[in-house]
Amino acid sequence: MTAQEVRLCGLLLREHFGEVVEKVGTHLLRSGAQNLRTIIHETDVSLDLVKKSLCVLVQHGVCVFSSGRKGPGSPTEYQTSCDRILRILRYPRYIYTAKTLYGDTGELIIEELLQRGHMTMSSTVKTVADRLTQNMEEGRSMDYSEVSSAFSKLVETHFLQRCPPLAGAGTTDSTTPATPATPAAPAAPVSTTQPTPESFPDCYKVPHMTLIGRGKRQLSSEEGEDQRNAKKAKLDLESHGDEGIYWQVNFERFHLHFRDQAIISAVANKLDQTSSEIVRTMLRMSEVTTSPTATCTKPLSANEIFRSLPSSYNIPRTILDQYLTLLVDDPMEFVGKAGESGGGMYVVNLHRALANLARATLESVVQERFGSRSARIFRLLLRKRHLEQKQVEDFAMIPAKEAKDMLYTLLSQNLVQLQEVPKTPDYAPSRTFYLYTVNQLPTARMLLQNCYKTVANLIERRLFETKESKRLLEKSQRIEAILASLQASGAEPEQLTEVEEMITAPEKQQLDSLRLHINKLDSAENQVDETIFLLDSYVNSTATSTS
């Protein structure tokens, strides 16, 4: 939990949950596991606000609680970790992916679950149906069963999972076992008291739910609100047979999907569309058989791949074999050959693909910041590992003076390291080799921290811009509200134009440029998050393979 991560997490919490939750959250991040009394004492926030913040944090899965370290009698301790909060940056990407895979219904289901933390299936279905009905034309409404089927599809493909019940304190769901099994998550030497959702056998089982009806359209008039309140009171009393079963978004599954997408698009960029389709088929076939932390997929024979290719790609068998050979020989090493049976057994090297993608990211960073010749030196050092000053000049074919300059710039930015190799035991400088080298993993970590710092700076700049023009924004909000109310109550166009003219032309210009800036900053945050995802997956993949 570095300083940059904590700063970014604080900003994200503030934007989405408010300043009180930010204060409690950052305090927990900095100080590790703590019980309620200590939190209240050290943050100087009142008791009920701290309780509410902790409830919000637990609801969204940011904070976990467990009985204290001193044994079952001690007060419960609360703990947060950065990872979950940093996921908030990626919420738009999750929602967009759900939209591409499962349409508007899937998109709204994921959006509701991300906003509320965890929810029961029935409440999700109802809310989503209502929202879909809002956007449909008059007279049509969304049936609950359609939404339920979309929900079930999401669960089948593991994009949604059940929340684990309270560890040890009694279960609310009668079908899950009362004692938590040992966690199935690998490389988790921390507490065994926090079972992952996957350690329960019913993690992906859709409950039997009696929910029949259609979405209700929300009326925008006053009577509508009273009706809704009355209906709300009635709805709360109905139960649909799935009380206590809460669902949450399975982020790991989305991450696997993003990783697969990255590999497929890399293959498409480097080779061609057909080879990317072949790799896509291979990945699709091994979706269920590959564990999330596997180094490579299970071996697939060429016959199986041939049979599973999409029907639009009817390439003959020999061409497929040639493509596979091409993929295996490619220096990026996305696909490897694991045997000769069944026409050749092929695997997709997941970890190696991630490492290569991370390396490409590092190279492009150096290129964009220091120029293509520095990038050439960087690539040279990545491939040749250790080189002396003279050798760098010769291999890179760059004049000595410039090569020196570039090497020193890279060294001062910590992208290149110096390794001393002594000839004599006394490390005399005249008798020591000084070799330049690049270590990919530490450099990737450093760039990842830079990315976090970048996003934090972007958010702060956006908040600053909003604060500067707060008065103007409020004025425009007020005018929009007035316009909306005038239109609802039926006004003439003259009145509307009169109200619109309350904003002068230079103010409108200022508002437009403000909007442009904020959009740019927001878009930049989304795109930096793509780099964060790549580097983070690479760092995590090396971590699991070494442990």
Next chain:
Amino acid sequence: MAGKGRGVAAFTFNIEALGIGRGSMPEARVGPSPLFPNTDFKPVPLKVGEDEDYMLALKQEMRGTMQRLPHNIKPQSNKAEVERYTERYLRQSQMEDEEWTPDWNLFPKELMPQKKKTRAKAGTKRKTVKMSRKDTEDMLSKLDELAKKDDGNPEKSDDETEKKKGKEGEEEEIEEEAYDEEDIEEENDYIESYFDNGEDFAADSDDNMDGEATY
């Protein structure tokens, strides 16, 4: 420092081994690096496209929605007495389900909001009762002392006790005590030096006039 006399940049080892000549040393730094250095290479422009626009819209919507949900806890701000015009329109956009209760089966019991209102009131009441009890005890002891000191002011003591029962602040007590000490021996309400009798004045002025006449 060895070699100081021979030249400024002198090293303890042979520089040529590193491949750097005397003249090609990079410039020495004169201070910390600037906060916003000039970049020779400008950053690449952002990706533009349908996907990016859609994700941008999603992000802004999500931020706005989450700020209106009851999950967003606002610090208790002092509301202005006069409700601002904007707030009336902004409130129309608030989410209707302001109260959110989590499912307590999944949360530790200690996070439940306790019904502490009545107990808090009783506590403060008890405090005031305690304070006044302590006060009355102090007052009684003080009154006994005063009664021993001067026998003639039962009325003033009554005033003081009334004031003490009304307020709990210590400043009042200090003021009372100061008032008390100044005024211990008087029968009327005025401080001794407030009024001068005419005799003193006349006597003095007579003396002065006599004094003034003689130079």
